[in-house]
Amino acid sequence: MLKIWGRGNSTNVKKALWAAEELSIPYENIPAGGAHGIVASPEYRAINPNSRVPAIEDDGFALWESNTIVRYLAAKYGEARLLIADPAARASAEKWMDWTTSSIAGPFRDVFWNTVRLAPDQQDHAAKAKGLAECSAMFEIADAALASQPYLSGEDFGVGDIPLGCFAYAWFEMPITRPDHPHLFAWYERLRARPAYRKAVMIPLT
Numbered sequence: 001m002l003k004i005w006g007r008g009n010s011t012n013v014k015k016a017l018w019a020a021e022e023l024s025i026p027y028e029n030i031p032a033g034g035a036h037g038i039v040a041s042p043e044y045r046a047i048n049p050n051s052r053v054p055a056i057e058d059d060g061f062a063l064w065e066s067n068t069i070v071r072y073l074a075a076k077y078g079e080a081r082l083l084i085a086d087p088a089a090r091a092s093a094e095k096w097m098d099w100t101t102s103s104i105a106g107p108f109r110d111v112f113w114n115t116v117r118l119a120p121d122q123q124d125h126a127a128k129a130k131g132l133a134e135c136s137a138m139f140e141i142a143d144a145a146l147a148s149q150p151y152l153s154g155e156d157f158g159v160g161d162i163p164l165g166c167f168a169y170a171w172f173e174m175p176i177t178r179p180d181h182p183h184l185f186a187w188y189e190r191l192r193a194r195p196a197y198r199k200a201v202m203i204p205l206t
């Protein structure tokens with residue numbers, strides 16, 4: 001059976017869990033990382049030498065990097081669900097996965113840690129304000145794209161929606177001041193209607 005290593009409250013782990021749920025793949029989730037430890041052990045480092053989560057093992061095949069895991073699961077188990085055949089349409093969808101990692105993940109971490117994870121007396125307000133400004137500018141770009149299509153993947157939900165969808169949950173649920181992004185919010189509401197999203201992503205932030 002597919003093994004997914006990683007604690008379920010990690011944004012990157014949620015991507016793998018959500019993809020498995022969407023594709024109805026039977027899997028075992030082994031909590032790892034954070035308070036669960038495990039990631040520094042030689043056994044885990046043989047699966048992921050980065051000591052990070054998520055990682056998967058599938059019939060003896062080990063893989064790390066959350067976006068790659070999502071693409072792998074969709075390619076192996078998707079039967080054309082979640083992945084588009086046409087190269088241009090597929091690339092248009094997948095670019096949002098890489099964009100989320102390169103443009104959102106860093107500033108988002110500053111907001112998330114200084115709002116949710118750290119105790120109030122340890123929070124860095126300047127880093128949070130900078131992260132909020134940078135995230136807001138990036139979400140503006142996604143909002144503009146979603147003005148003319150229901151999903152980042154195009155007309156239908158697909159892998160392109162999964163990374164940002166995981167960040168969107170925390171973005172909209174954290175007690176922060178956000179700019180009004182109506183198309184982004186409408187997309188988030190569409191994700192919230194998906195049972196797999198509710199199960200894998202919409203869990204308490206702490």
Ligand SMILES: N[C@@H](CCC(=O)N[C@@H](CS)C(=O)NCC(=O)O)C(=O)O
Nearest residue numbers: 010011012033034052053054065066
């Ligand atoms: N680029 C990697 C980043 C993985 C990553 O940084 N994961 C974090 C959790 S979101 C982690 O492992 N943190 C250490 C820990 O949880 O112990 C990916 O997308 O898989």
